[in-house]
Amino acid sequence: MREGPDIARIASLVGDPARANMLTALMGGTALTATELALEAGVSLPTASSHLSKLMEGGLLTLASQGRHRYYGLAGPQVAGMIEAITGVAASVGPQRVRPGPRDAAMRVARVCYDHLAGEQAVAMLDRLVARKILVRDDNEIRLGQSAASHFAAIGINVEHKARRPACRACLDWSVRRSHLAGTLGAAILYKILSEKWARREKDSRAVIFSPTGKQAFEKVFLG
Amino acid sequence: MREGPDIARIASLVGDPARANMLTALMGGTALTATELALEAGVSLPTASSHLSKLMEGGLLTLASQGRHRYYGLAGPQVAGMIEAITGVAASVGPQRVRPGPRDAAMRVARVCYDHLAGEQAVAMLDRLVARKILVRDDNEIRLGQSAASHFAAIGINVEHKARRPACRACLDWSVRRSHLAGTLGAAILYKILSEKWARREKDSRAVIFSPTGKQAFEKVFLG
DNA sequence: AGAATGCTTCGATGAGGAACGAACTATGCG
DNA sequence: CGCATAGTTCGTTCCTCATCGAAGCATTCT
Structure with missing residues (x-):
């Protein structure tokens, strides 16, 4: 016992x-x-x-x-992380998915995770932001870099964090098994993507579908 | 539905x-x-x-x-990770632990996670190995650095990995919320610690208790 | 072979809990 | 105020599933 x-x-x-x-x-x-x-x-x-x-x-x-x-x-994020972890196990040991359907493919590319973007796009974005030193990564801690405030201000995102909740946080992706960006900044970016209509939410799904022009805009701003 | x-x-x-x-x-x-x-x-x-x-x-x-x-x-590690995630939630929302008992404290310092070491000591170890460039970290990917083979060979650990399982892997720590080292190398290090009698397993617990001299030896080799 | 250990299968019992309809409370609208 | 919408509470029904004893396989020891 x-x-x-x-x-x-x-x-x-x-x-x-x-x-x-x-x-x-x-x-x-x-x-x-x-x-x-x-x-x-x-x-x-x-x-x-x-x-x-x-x-x-x-x-x-x-x-x-x-x-x-x-x-x-x-x-909170910890609960969301747990659900993702369980989802990952369920997907891998799961009912021998014959072939991933179209929705699954879309989910892998981009989806909503709690309040921020997840999937391949999100993972690529975090990688790029760290490479450009806009964000500074130290294990699961992610901090704002020197140029973060001005960089995000230029696209209309205010990174002042008065709330207790951290601006940045690493969140593990169950499909890619690498981290993407969570926290208030992650949430703000998702809001930006949706409000600019770069992408839309798939109905009754977590999938996020980018329009062709929206994808270009997103890549220019965050992967450029 | x-x-x-x-x-x-x-x-x-x-x-x-x-x-x-x-x-x-x-x-x-x-x-x-x-x-x-x-x-x-x-x-x-x-x-x-x-x-x-x-x-x-x-x-x-x-x-x-x-x-x-x-x-x-x-x-596998994915299942272990899921259990850790659930444990983390259970611990945080959990029954308002009046005060963490002595065993809990020991668990926080060092414990076994699946087949490798977890806890504050393990997190510190990974940090140090990366800082010394013996390991190279890229998000959840951890690779062997140039000096890894010779460094670990000197303390009797062979890092040749013929098995499919990766030598290194990041594993999230539920108590510290930072990563520690998993994979065959993580397993080998735990084996080293126990076989050298630097530490012993607490009976019926995952806690790992270092002896005073064992702690010194461990810190000299891995945190030095 | 016979005995002992390790483990699984079978069958019966019982408790927990998921479900819904009906009744009740609370907020909003005209 | 009366009606509609949103939600919870209550009581009952029903079914799943955890549990264990007894019996059945499998493996090893002598």
Whole structure:
């Protein structure tokens, strides 16, 4: 008999199909209401509510009440990282995927991870930002380089971080198995990409699809 | 309703207390027999056997039969990484640990992770090896530096890697949240530490306790 | 061969928990 | 105020699955 962190308690929370669907949906980064999550999970509202209170009690979710809406979101990057880790194992030992479908391919290229961009594009971007010394990397710590403030200001991103949450953070990519950029800066970049309409979210999926011109713009700004 | 990797299936495997205990025990790195795992999990042999076949079917374990013994081990580093990720979440949202006990403190300093050393000591070691350019780091890729072969040969470690498994690999530490060294080289170093009796395994725990002289020897060789 | 050990399979039992409908609370709208 | 929408709580039903004892294989020891 062992003691220590109760990993079974956490894992069993993720281990229910309905809850797993909810968490996967929340990996999209936007907080969702109980009704939306019930739909995602394919269960009735009461059932979803029960699951959500369990996830809350388990500390995996945060709750923001706005009027009669209650928005549930992932509790933090660590939880998102855990989900990615489980997803990675499930994908590799998983049901012998006959051949990765088109959606999977798109997911590999670019997708949303919690609140920032993941996938090959995101990994390439971080590599390039570090190579250009705009960001300075030290293991999982990523700091802003000398030129970061001016560089990002030029494209309309303010890197002042007043919040406790770090501006930069490394996040492990389950498809590429290399790091991409998380943190408030990662979130700001994703916001930029979507608001500039360089790319759009695939409906009901984490995939991010770049338009031809959007891809050029993105590469010019971040991979140039 | 979502598709994609069946994360609930994997998580629910870890979500049973008995199975979670088994997996945690296997994080110690050595493969264990069904009887030993039954003891660890605190269940009867038939129950353990049933759990083990489920874990096998789920692809989380590997099996090596030797005579009438059947040794179960974790299926690979990816599975180990997932367990660490879950452990990290469980520890942080966990039952408000009043104060970390002595064993927890020891675990933070040095412990076994699958087959290599983890904890503050291991993180410091990797940092130092990279700083001395004995290893070359590029994100999660870690390669041998020019001087690696001679350096490790001097302390009796052969870094020839004929096996498919890479000599070096970064592994994320749940307590320190920075990387430490995994791969065959990481395993060889742990073996060195234990065989030289610089440190001993804490019974029924992943903790690794250095002796005063052993700590000096370790620091001289790897942190010098 | 016979006995002992290691482990798995079978069958029965029981508990936990996922599900939903109905009733209840809370917020917003006219 | 009354109605609609959003969500939770309650109680019941049902089913999965963890558990163990007993019996069955397999391997090694003597």
